[in-house]
Amino acid sequence: MTGPNRRADRSAEERALDEVLAAILPPGIHADCRVIRDGDQALLLPDEAASITSKRNPMRDASGAARHVARGLLNQAGLAVAPLMKSPDGAPVWPLGVVGSMAHDDDFAVAAVASAASFSGLGIDVEPGEPLAEDVAAIVRMPGDVLDGVEERLASRLLFAAKEAVYKAVFPRDNVILDFEDVVIDFTRGEGRTRTGRNVKLVYILKPRIVVLAFEPV
Incomplete structure (x- = not known):
């Protein structure tokens, strides 16, 4: 993995996630992570800060951490670097x-970037390695979802992250809001399908944190 935080003073948590995530990244996709720290909102560029309407410190710290990671990735990948404002739809x-x-x-920020010449869509999500609440799991899993081979304790949480990542990968092109029933995940095939006709590839890790990357090559 390449990233702005790949340095000797990274925390043990960051190094552990960095190492595992690097092993699953497809060629051409760059990703990295950062533990969210108090005061990370100071990492927001002025235009970024103005575009984020939330005044809550935890949310602004998370946004600062994620954008700091993303801008560093763009720079290291030789891609265009610019302030990453939040659009009215939240993307x-x-x-x-x-x-x-x-x-x-609550604890980690992650980002992934790639060239649009190689990938038409890219989405990432991170979740703690803990079971999903049963009431939430009941609305996330649909009859068509295939979770074979996934650790049962974390299967619903992984499914939640996968559907979020797929949604992020396809929304910029389709501009269609998808609910959980609109995305079908098949972990045995490593793919997610949407009711809008998108077929997105998936890779993931379960430990030390759940991270799912959804991508659609050009």
Whole structure:
């Protein structure tokens, strides 16, 4: 994996996730992570800060951490670097010629970027390695979802992350809001299919944190 935080003073948590995530990245996709720290909102560029309407410090810290990671990835990959503003629909605005995605949970921020010449869609999601609440799991899993081979304790949480990642990968092109029933995941085939006709490839890790990457090659 390439990333702006690949340095000697990275935390043990960052190094552990970095190592495992690097092993699953398809060629041409760059991804990295950062533990969200108090005060990370200071990493937001002025235009980015103005585009984020939430005044809650935890949300602004997470946004700062994710954008810091993403801008570093763009720079290291030789892609266009620009402030990553938040659009009115909530999605980040990427520079021309770039596809990308950012995500965070309470503790970690992750980002992935690639050239739009190689990938038409890219989505990433991160979740803690803990079971999903049963009431949420009941609305996430659909009859067509295939979870064979996935650790049962984490299967629903992984499915949640996969559907989120697929949605992020396809929304910029289709501009269609998808619910959980609109995305079918098959982990044995490593793919997600949407009711809009998209077929997106998937890779994932379960430990030390759940991360799912959804991508659609050109």
